[in-house]
Amino acid sequence: MHLRYTWEEEQYRDEVRAWLGANLPRDWEDIGDGASENMDRWMAFLKDWQRKLYEAGWAGISWPKEYGGRGATINEQLIFTEEMALAKAPNSMNVAIGIELVGPGIIHHGTEAQKLRYLRKILSAEEIWCQGFSEPGAGSDLGSLQTRAVLEQDHFVVTGQKVWTSWAEYSDCCILLARTDPSAPKHRGISCLLVDMRSPGVTIRPTVQITGEAEFSEVFFDGVRVPRENLVGEINQGWMVAMTILMHERGTSAIGYQIRFRNELDELIRLAKSFERDGRHASEDPLIRQKLAQSYIEVEILKYNIYRSATQIMRSGKPGPESSITKLFWSEMDRRQKEAGMEILGMYSQLVKGSKRAVDNGRWQRAFLWSRAGTIYAGSSEIQRNIIAERVLGMPRG
Amino acid sequence: MEFGLTQEQEMIRSQAAEFLKNECPTAFVRDLMKSTQGHSEELWGKMSAMGWMGLILPEEYGGSGLSFVELVVVLEQMGRALLPGAYFSSVLLAGLALLEAGSDEQKNQWLVPLAQGKLKATLALTEPDGRWVAAGVRATAQPSRQGYLANGTKLFVPDAQVADLIICALRTSVSTRLEDGITLFAVDRDTEGLNITPLKTMDETRRLYEVSFESVLVPGNRVIGITDRGWPVIKSVIDRATIGLCAEMVGGGQKVLDMCVEFSKSRVQFGRPIGSFQAIQHKCADMLLLTESARSAVYSAACFASEKKSDVGLLASIAKAYTSDAYTRVAGEGIQIHGGMGFTWEHDAHLYFKRAKSDEGTFGDASYHRERVATLIGL
Numbered sequence: 001m002h003l004r005y006t007w008e009e010e011q012y013r014d015e016v017r018a019w020l021g022a023n024l025p026r027d028w029e030d031i032g033d034g035a036s037e038n039m040d041r042w043m044a045f046l047k048d049w050q051r052k053l054y055e056a057g058w059a060g061i062s063w064p065k066e067y068g069g070r071g072a073t074i075n076e077q078l079i080f081t082e083e084m085a086l087a088k089a090p091n092s093m094n095v096a097i098g099i100e101l102v103g104p105g106i107i108h109h110g111t112e113a114q115k116l117r118y119l120r121k122i123l124s125a126e127e128i129w130c131q132g133f134s135e136p137g138a139g140s141d142l143g144s145l146q147t148r149a150v151l152e153q154d155h156f157v158v159t160g161q162k163v164w165t166s167w168a169e170y171s172d173c174c175i176l177l178a179r180t181d182p183s184a185p186k187h188r189g190i191s192c193l194l195v196d197m198r199s200p201g202v203t204i205r206p207t208v209q210i211t212g213e214a215e216f217s218e219v220f221f222d223g224v225r226v227p228r229e230n231l232v233g234e235i236n237q238g239w240m241v242a243m244t245i246l247m248h249e250r251g252t253s254a255i256g257y258q259i260r261f262r263n264e265l266d267e268l269i270r271l272a273k274s275f276e277r278d279g280r281h282a283s284e285d286p287l288i289r290q291k292l293a294q295s296y297i298e299v300e301i302l303k304y305n306i307y308r309s310a311t312q313i314m315r316s317g318k319p320g321p322e323s324s325i326t327k328l329f330w331s332e333m334d335r336r337q338k339e340a341g342m343e344i345l346g347m348y349s350q351l352v353k354g355s356k357r358a359v360d361n362g363r364w365q366r367a368f369l370w371s372r373a374g375t376i377y378a379g380s381s382e383i384q385r386n387i388i389a390e391r392v393l394g395m396p397r398g
Numbered sequence: 399m400e401f402g403l404t405q406e407q408e409m410i411r412s413q414a415a416e417f418l419k420n421e422c423p424t425a426f427v428r429d430l431m432k433s434t435q436g437h438s439e440e441l442w443g444k445m446s447a448m449g450w451m452g453l454i455l456p457e458e459y460g461g462s463g464l465s466f467v468e469l470v471v472v473l474e475q476m477g478r479a480l481l482p483g484a485y486f487s488s489v490l491l492a493g494l495a496l497l498e499a500g501s502d503e504q505k506n507q508w509l510v511p512l513a514q515g516k517l518k519a520t521l522a523l524t525e526p527d528g529r530w531v532a533a534g535v536r537a538t539a540q541p542s543r544q545g546y547l548a549n550g551t552k553l554f555v556p557d558a559q560v561a562d563l564i565i566c567a568l569r570t571s572v573s574t575r576l577e578d579g580i581t582l583f584a585v586d587r588d589t590e591g592l593n594i595t596p597l598k599t600m601d602e603t604r605r606l607y608e609v610s611f612e613s614v615l616v617p618g619n620r621v622i623g624i625t626d627r628g629w630p631v632i633k634s635v636i637d638r639a640t641i642g643l644c645a646e647m648v649g650g651g652q653k654v655l656d657m658c659v660e661f662s663k664s665r666v667q668f669g670r671p672i673g674s675f676q677a678i679q680h681k682c683a684d685m686l687l688l689t690e691s692a693r694s695a696v697y698s699a700a701c702f703a704s705e706k707k708s709d710v711g712l713l714a715s716i717a718k719a720y721t722s723d724a725y726t727r728v729a730g731e732g733i734q735i736h737g738g739m740g741f742t743w744e745h746d747a748h749l750y751f752k753r754a755k756s757d758e759g760t761f762g763d764a765s766y767h768r769e770r771v772a773t774l775i776g777l
Contacts, residue, residue: 001407001467003701005399075399269777283777286769293768296775297695297716304694307401315402325687382676388686389679393659396674 003307009075016083019056024089025049039214043170050094050125059123060099067107067119074314078255078307085259097166098122098129100253102175105192105245109233118173118194132162132176132195132219133242140383142177143186143239147221149178149193151228151235156180156193158201158224164377168204168217171197175245176221181236192238194230201225211369246379247319254326255306261299261330261337264367268292268337271359272344282344291340298333305329321391328384331374338368401697407471414472417448418479424746430482431602437483437560446515451489455497459505460513465704466638470645470696477646478653480749482603484518484557486646490639491556492519492565499582499623499631508563508584520561522552522609523632530636530762532576532629537611539568539581545617546570546583548591551610558594558607561587566609570626577629582622589614601756603749637714640761641699644717647725647757648696651689654732654750658682661736672735681731688724695720712774719767722758729754 005013031038031045053059062077063069072080084091103122106114121127138145147160158178168174174195181189195202201224206214233241269292272283282288305326313319341364342349353362375381389395403411421444430436445451454469455461469489476485489512496509496519511517527534537550548568558564564585571579585592591614597606623631659682662673672678699713729751733740740747758764 001401001403001697001701003399003401003698009399078399269775272777289772289777290765290768292777293719293771293775296771297719297768300698300716301691301695301720304401304698305691307399308690308694308697311400311402314400322690325690328683328687329691382680385680385683386676388683389673389676393655393682393686395659395679395682396663396671398674398676398679 005075005079009079012076013079013083016058016080017087019058020083020087020089023052023056024087028090046090047125047128049090054124059094059125060103063099063103063107063119063123067103067115068123074310078310081253081256082259085256085263088263091256094122094125094128095253097131097175098125098127100248101131101245102129102173104248105175105232105241106194108244109192109241111229113229114194114232127172128167128170130165130168130171130174130197130219131245132165132174134164135161136163140380142242143190145177145179145190147176147178148182149176149180149191149226151180154228156191156226156228156231158193158195158221158226160221162219162221164207164216165219166216168197168219169206169214173197174219175232176226177238177242180238184236187239189236190238190242191235192232192241193226194232195221195224195226199224199226210372211366247323254330255303255310257330257334258299258302258306261295261302261334264341265292265295265299265337267360268295268341268344271341275344275346275348277346288340288344291336291343295333295337295340298329298336302326302330302333321387324379324384324387324392327378328381328388331381334374335371338364338371342368401701403471407468410468411471411475413448414475415478417444418475418481422479422481424480424749427480427482427603427749434596435557435560436603436605437557442483442485442515442518445485450485451515452513453489455493455509455513459509461509466641467697467700467704470642470700473642473645474649474652474693474696477649477753480603480650480753482605484520484560486639486642487520487557487561488512488518490642491521491635492561492563494635494638495521495565495582495622495631496584498634499628504584504622517563518557518561519563519565520555520557521635522555522558522564522566523636524554525551526553528554530766532580535567535569535576535580537566537568539570539583539616541570542615544615545620546615548583548585548611548614548616551608553608554597555607555609557605558587558609559596559605563587564592564609565622566611567628567632568611573626579626580628580632581625582628582631583616584620584622585614585616589616591615599756601752603753604756633711634709636761637710638703640714640718641696641703641710643757643760644692644696644714644721645700647721647754648689648693650750650753650757651685651692651725651728654728654747655682655685655689657746658685658732658735665737678735681735685728685731688728692717692721692724712771715767715770715774718761719764719771722764722767725754726758 031041061070061072061080065071106118133142135145149156149158174197176193176195177190179189180191201222203220205218207216207218208214272288273281275282309322309326345359345364348359351358352365390397421441430438449462452461453464457463493512508517525534525536539546539548564587566583566585567580568583569579570581573579591612593610595608599606662678663671665672695717699710699717702708702713703710732747733751736747739745
């Protein structure tokens, strides 16, 4: 057991760092933060950034070389993600869904033709992806989804509704779960399809979130025709594909969040030192000190939790249900950190972006509100606890 | 980077687990709880034969020269078994102090027999204020013709009645900086004027004593390290011992969780095993998160502690702050999940609950270590 990187790994880190130093756009934070009013510019910038990463060979480094990746080791993935976060580089457009979810799904379960057709365009951001999983009646209980796909000769005809679909408006393709056998037990009648978002019958209606932004949408499918060759894996075996995908959703990318939490904590400490309360700095208030110290402790432990699960992935070859612990840990911790931030700001925590006297242009309110999303998306905290109880601890199914 | 046990470390872990399962089941722990000193010479001999006394001591003093990580692996199993007795005091407290600050002669005199299991020792640091900071050290050692004359009271000294040798922190000079003027002495337990009184503890697996000095004569060659400069040594020893204690706490937490999961599979209420209820499942999931996260903190600190000169203060405080909260909560849930049975003396849940509470305060509780983290990160 040791925490040192090898000489080769440190060389790799230097290479990543040097490339980022030379290529990271300096002024990108001025372009926007994903807030609605300049969303189009922001999306164009992210696409452009990913193309740059792709051309230099930094997009999808975990993917096998034959599909355009680097076949990077787990430690190299950690280093790359760490360096991206340390440089405060934006995540490229297609990372969260295309590269981390759809790619591994197609690589593991797709046909050769699908790999050729889709994989490179995910890396180059030529095609942006969204994930059509959740439905109004199928959130945590994903298996009870109702969207239907009926096979008519060489096409599936898809009808139904998806919700909370991130980036749907900006997406070219959707990885969709739909019911192909309504008479089968619920997990055995689902198939996974690759859908062109410009197909006739697809309607996208953006949903305004508690932050006022509309990053996700409702997506309606009304008799949408999807070629049969866009089926991923076997028919009615879509649940297996979904599980591969969701397992990757809880993989090593958390190290990037860890560094983001650390950067944010440093900012909060700076704020605590400049904000006065009751005749002294907030940083001298014993209760604020306790909360900030607790956040520091949790951010550090998150790092070592991620390192441990990375070593586990390295040894076993794939992420396991233990990654649920990491997801549960960081999402709950994020909430506590942002609550501490609001407490430090005091009455200023009321002033949002654009207001006179708003602190840091309202970023802490936005972060505070966003911290309520992490414990819901990618499997709510309750679902993570179910997974931990049943699949890690082996407790009887409820 | 490979942040997981190696095959050799895994072997050490399973050997320790197997040994303690056979030699230190809770029935045995309960027997020792009833004994006067909470210590078994027979078990001590067997543990020595396992090579545990000199695990991290250099080979030149008869040790195995293994790293702090291997020690932590064994300590985790000791915490799981609620091992009573003087191991922690001898190896983690007195042993580390002698290793860090003792002269070659002193190391040969005490570390060699300690590694062989022939010497037991402890550290007398805290006093009536019960705090782990330099300000608490008020007992004095005044220079005299034959050495030093020691006066004062040490409180909450672990295993003092079992220890052959007591390493004492005494104030040898007055300074405005409270960290200055403290000196470490090695005092034999049977020295005249040294009075040892047992204190009755809630956690009967740990024994604490009052050690009072009434004009105790300590020869000058019993000074460990540099006169008046003992505090940096104490700090370094306590930091490492804190990491070791956290390892024991992680082992205890893991055992409580294992007990709960097993129980929840067989205990039937409302016609179903209670482990199928989310109310119980989610408690257990949180207990796993707490225990695993504490383990990450302990292992990372142990990795750094393996490097001899590294300052592990921040890592020790991170580990202790988190683990104190985690173990107390896990052990509390251990009682809750076992229901009425968990509240009985007969069930083991309370042994862990009490151990968690005594470990929580030892070397400073979570609030103390959070404040220390705050200071160390520049808040």
